[in-house]
Amino acid sequence: MREYIISVITPFHNVDFKMFNCCIHSMLKQTIGFDNIEWIIALHNCDQEHIDYAKKKLSKYENVILKEVNNDSRTPSSPRNVGLDLATSDYVAFLDGDDKFREDALEKIIYYFKKSNSQILVFRREFELEHPDMLALSETVTWDTTREMIIVDMNDSVDNRNYNSFPFFVTNRAFKRDFLNENHIRFDEDIDNAEDCYFNLQTIHLADKMCFLPQLIGYTYYINSKSILSSDKSDEDILHMLRNSTRIIDDALDYGLYVNNIILALGFVMSRYLSEPSVKMETRQIVKETFEPYLKMTTPIPAGRFMEPFRTMMNILPFEILLNTKRFENQSSIQNGYDVLAGILKENENTHFGSRYHFEDILSIRGYQSQVPIESLETYQPMVDAEKSIGDINIYASKKPSWYTKLINGMYMPVSEKQAIGYADAFQNVLKGNNILVFSEADNPIVRFNNGVLGSTISGITLDGYYRKYRYTLSELTRKFVIPREIYYQIDENAEDNPEFEMARKYLFILMSVKNKDVDQIVLFGATDFKNFQDDIYKFLPELIEDIETGKLHKDYGFNDAVKQYLALHLKRNPKRANELRELYSTKEKVALTDIWKKLKDITLIDDQPTSKKVQECSGIKIHKAMVISEEGIIGTASKEDGCYVLNRDNKFYEFIHYEDNDSQIILSDELKPGDVVRPVITSDAGLYRVPLRFKIKISDIEEGNIIFKDCV
Incomplete structure (x- = not known):
């Protein structure tokens, strides 16, 4: 042999x-x-x-x-x-x-x-x-x-x-x-x-x-x-595994072996199965009563002993899921986002902010709430200024921001790479037409800071991200944006010193819009100024007709060379379009958007503060409300229910300030109920920790693991 x-x-x-x-x-x-x-x-x-x-x-x-x-x-x-x-x-x-x-x-x-x-x-x-x-x-x-x-x-x-x-x-x-x-x-x-x-x-x-x-x-x-x-388990499977786990731990204890990490690892595996909302409450209770004595024997695994994210998950998940059966009582399948929070804290535990608030020692949501205070956006401004103006690093986030977004009050806040990609993806999803007019209430010029990071408005970041990721993909090549990047972004930096800057920018925007007769979709970033858009078109029509007919501007607005070069190439003589507009101007005292663009079928709103009292239609076209944005990014996307939104929780951990009578308290996602009026408090992967939004939302429903909200207050 x-x-x-x-x-x-x-x-x-x-x-x-x-x-x-x-x-x-x-x-x-x-x-x-x-x-x-x-x-x-x-x-x-x-x-x-x-x-x-x-x-x-x-x-x-x-x-x-x-x-x-x-x-x-x-x-x-x-x-x-x-x-x-x-x-x-x-x-x-x-x-x-x-x-x-x-x-x-x-x-x-x-x-x-x-x-x-x-x-x-x-x-x-x-x-x-x-x-x-x-x-x-x-x-x-x-x-x-x-x-x-x-x-x-x-x-x-x-x-x-x-x-x-x-x-x-x-x-x-x-x-x-x-x-x-x-x-x-x-x-x-x-x-x-x-x-x-x-x-x-x-x-x-x-x-x-x-x-x-x-x-x-x-x-x-x-x-x-x-x-x-990676496999779902039935309730019977979970209870069978519970019996196996307790036998393994008991025998290891009899052997005199070190069982701390074995208990946490088996608890982690059990918690993965129990995170499924379909698990019966009876099963959860049995697991809790059986496994709780073992978990009480454990101490947190210190940093350096296990690879991440397993160390963090083994320290947190057994306690958040196995022992916290209450969070599943409403069977809404709403998760509190502990995994997102743990990832954010781990990634940034060695920053100045993370060291100050001892991120490494935080093992639960309750621990996070007790160690890290709720702060306004204004608290971050000195840190952001030091980062973007001097080049300081590792202050509140381990990674350099992808962008800074300009707020209404002129401050700038960090935007992570994941957030910026999310903006572009969400924007691409709302595009339906082939000739699209994007209307933004805020200026979009891009500025570069001393640390090399660019700054713009949310709309500017979104549009730039779309151009970079999607513009030249095969599926997008047939789409045309009637306002090109040169008009959105390449305004001269000194133009704001010119008293006529705002009027010049508005005129150029309307000119590039009106000269294209084939606009079939309008995407709005905010709706307040859009109410005046039709009136402005009519007010400017004589000059617009002249410039479209001659193929050049009737006056020098002081635009920079990039804009002038673009206009020289693309603002061609178009007597036919000029005559169409001239006839419209001579026969009507007020024009509708559908008069200007016969093919217009869709108006999509990306709103900054939705309310059911806002305008619902324009020129006979119902306004489709697609998203809610704030300075902190995309907050919600349209739900199946008209006028309602699904709270966007990608790369964010949410808490909520709940208002009732004259009292307020912090609650988590699984405690929300329809009818609640709450102010979201965000922790994001950009390095913002427990920052309240500037508006409240009214909870409409909890459906299939999603938080549905309606009006903002």
């Missing part, structure tokens, strides 16, 4: 053929030599097609054992045990059928086993994601990567605690087979969640020496939609 250097055990259950081929390829390429590997593949409850495929690919190899295993087990425990019973070599490693080893992994494993004389070897795993937005739970414990090899004496409680606090995977470990057999260590087939953890706890408890290899990345883990944290 041939002696092999190492046995590799693979549980195989109807693995995708393409993935399995990658697994096979990684084994055939092993630098230790494929013939030196005993590869045991347990075909677990497979359909005949997959059995036939495995045999077709591998039956020709003498060192491959294909063993059919059929039973009621739903986990890899049973087929792995079959493999352990069949293994004959001195060392054992595990490889899942949709994963792969790096080419030199097994050779290095044997080298370090002999060098360290350890019973257990632990190396590193990398991962591949089926979808980029999936949770990448692979390597979570931080390692001292400057060291090639760390040998741990298992009788040293400090070593044991430092290196065995998260034993949740077997695929990044290899074992001496005699050690497993002599101690009768096998996978417990009654535990079908976290079975790797229970197996590893037995090995840790009984081993004398382990070897950790911080620099050896030996395994590639494929995370798919069926992975443990």
Whole structure:
């Protein structure tokens, strides 16, 4: 009988053929030599097609054992045990059928086993994601990567605690087979969640020496939609996992092992499942009553011991979800945004602001509220001035702003890259026409500050973001904006010193609008000044007719060279359009927008403070209210219900000042009720912390996890 250097055990259950081929390829390429590997593949409850495929690919190899295993087990425990019973070599490693080893992994494993004389070897795993937005739970414990090899004496409680606090995977470990057999260590087939953890706890408890290899990345883990944290669970599944988790913790305590991180990790996994609103309240209550005593034994995992964001999530989620059943009582599926808040605090914990308010120590929403005060936008102005004017960094956000947005009072506030992209995406979604007039009440000139960041209004940032991201994509090429970028942004910096600047800008805007007869959509940033738009067109019509007919301005307004160059190229003589407007001027005392633009079908409003009392139509066209914006960005997008909006919570954490009679209090999203009048308080990834909006909103409904609001007050 041939002696092999190492046995590799693979549980195989109807693995995708393409993935399995990658697994096979990684084994055939092993630098230790494929013939030196005993590869045991347990075909677990497979359909005949997959059995036939495995045999077709591998039956020709003498060192491959294909063993059919059929039973009621739903986990890899049973087929792995079959493999352990069949293994004959001195060392054992595990490889899942949709994963792969790096080419030199097994050779290095044997080298370090002999060098360290350890019973257990632990190396590193990398991962591949089926979808980029999936949770990448692979390597979570931080390692001292400057060291090639760390040998741990298992009788040293400090070593044991430092290196065995998260034993949740077997695929990044290899074992001496005699050690497993002599101690009768096998996978417990009654535990079908976290079975790797229970197996590893037995090995840790009984081993004398382990070897950790911080620099050896030996395994590639494929995370798919069926992975443990990516799959929804029924109430029965959750309770079953609860029983497994408590058994794992109880046995670890009996072994005298350090269980702090194991409790938090199992609580984190449970909380992921319980975050689904469909879970019954009875199930939540059972989990809380069972798991609460364990959570009370824990202390927060300090920074540096686990990779982020897992450290933060393990410190927060079990307490926010497992123990806080009240937040699910209304079954509205409203989440309070703890994950967004945790991400913002983690990213900015080393800023001046984060250090002052000890972001690193904040482990819950309540902790955040107690440590960080509510502040107005004015509080941030000196910090923003120091950043944009002097170039100070790391004040309130770890990343430089993408933009600064100009407020009504002349102040500037930071806008993050994610926010700016969100503005562009939301704007692109409201575009319907092919010849679009964008009307903005505020000036849009872009200014550059000393730190290199640009500043503009929300409308200016939105339009610039759209031009950069979408303007030349295939789907957008057919659209034409009747007011070009040169007119929006390239006004001369000294033009505001000219008393006629505002009138000149307004005239140029109307000229570029009116000369295009094919306008079919108007997008409004704010509606107040738009009421005067029709009157201004009529007032300017004689001059407009002259300039459109001659193809040049009737007077010099002092525009900069970029605007003059654009007009020279694009303001061409158009006697036909001039005659159409001349006839309109001679026959009507007042013109409607549909007189000017016969194709106009849609007027879309991006409002700065919506109210049901505002104008509902213009020139016989109903105004479609698409979004609500404020100085802090996009607050809401149109809901299915006419005149209502869905609160935009992307990259923001919300609290609300709730007003009732003469009293006010801070509440969270899951405490909102229809009819409430509240002032949103925003924490954003741009570095604003607990800043109240300048207006209140009236809650209309809570629907499918969305907060619907109506009038702003």
